[in-house]
Amino acid sequence: MILHPSRPWMLLLAGLAVLSLAPCVAQSQELDQTATEVSATWHAYLDAFVAGRPAFIADSIFSAPMFNSTAEGLFTAASSVEVEAGFRFLIDALVADGYDRTEVLDERVCPLSDTVAILGAAYVRHRKDGSEMSRGSVTYVFMRLPTGWRITTIVDHPPERLISCNG
Numbered sequence: 001m002i003l004h005p006s007r008p009w010m011l012l013l014a015g016l017a018v019l020s021l022a023p024c025v026a027q028s029q030e031l032d033q034t035a036t037e038v039s040a041t042w043h044a045y046l047d048a049f050v051a052g053r054p055a056f057i058a059d060s061i062f063s064a065p066m067f068n069s070t071a072e073g074l075f076t077a078a079s080s081v082e083v084e085a086g087f088r089f090l091i092d093a094l095v096a097d098g099y100d101r102t103e104v105l106d107e108r109v110c111p112l113s114d115t116v117a118i119l120g121a122a123y124v125r126h127r128k129d130g131s132e133m134s135r136g137s138v139t140y141v142f143m144r145l146p147t148g149w150r151i152t153t154i155v156d157h158p159p160e161r162l163i164s165c166n167g
Helices: 008-051 054-061 080-096
Strands: 062-070 073-077 099-111 116-127 132-145 148-157
Touching: 008 054, 008 099, 008 116, 008 132, 008 148, 054 062, 054 080, 054 148, 062 080, 073 080, 080 099
Parallel strands: 062 148
Antiparallel strands: 062 073, 099 116, 116 132, 132 148
């Protein structure tokens, strides 16, 4: 189709078509920014976990209440004190078994909006001697709160259930 100035309605339609794409581009950029921010928050969590900093995890990464769904059941932490105590217990138990680091095998961030995202990951935990301690996969629900991105929910699951984002 050739746009001709003698047909102003065609110019108007073409202009509206171009303008209608702008929100899609803006939304895509916002979701890309959300994914970047969520990934950065998650990596800060991993760094704090490896460094054995449960107070930082409770104060800067997780919300309270927070929920954790595992094969053993659903656990909740109603306050940041309970979040810290739970991570202190977990980290201490892993360190007692020789824990050294966590290797991320796969990471997938799926922004659902500019305030909610899910992140799925597969990982391997290693001991100080280099041996493999455990493998797992998990999905986190993130929410943008006034204090920044926070993890509200953790769901442990089989590796074949790792999330996949479309679009």
